[in-house]
Amino acid sequence: MIEWDRVNELCSEIGEDDFAEVVELFLQEADEVIARIAQESGAAVLEADLHFLKGAALNLGFREFARLCQDGERRAATGACDVDLDSLKISYQRSKTALSQGQGKADAA
Numbered sequence: 533m534i535e536w537d538r539v540n541e542l543c544s545e546i547g548e549d550d551f552a553e554v555v556e557l558f559l560q561e562a563d564e565v566i567a568r569i570a571q572e573s574g575a576a577v578l579e580a581d582l583h584f585l586k587g588a589a590l591n592l593g594f595r596e597f598a599r600l601c602q603d604g605e606r607r608a609a610t611g612a613c614d615v616d617l618d619s620l621k622i623s624y625q626r627s628k629t630a631l632s633q634g635q636g637k638a639d640a641a
Contacts, residue, residue, distance in 0.1 A: 538593035
């Protein structure tokens with residue numbers, strides 16, 4: 533679910549304090565986008581939102597969530613709005629939980 537090597541790499545690159553800020557900012561922005569995509573907004577907006585989430589998720593090591601975002605983004609790019617938002621939201625919540633529970637243990641992973 534979490535690509536711990538990526539988490540450790542990012543933390544090493546920017547330092548623990550900046551890493552904590554990046555995580556906080558990502559989660560805040562992702563929470564807002566997740567809430568927004570639950571509303572009907574059209575395929576183009578859905579595609580843009582999923583693209584944003586995918587990129588941020590990959591940067592933070594949210595592997596499964598990023599894959600679901602990419603799949604949804606591809607569907608939305610064809611004009612489809614029938615993305616499984618429930619699975620996307622569940623994956624996001626699980627990823628958040630896994631990151632918060634494993635952050636202190638990430639170096640051991």
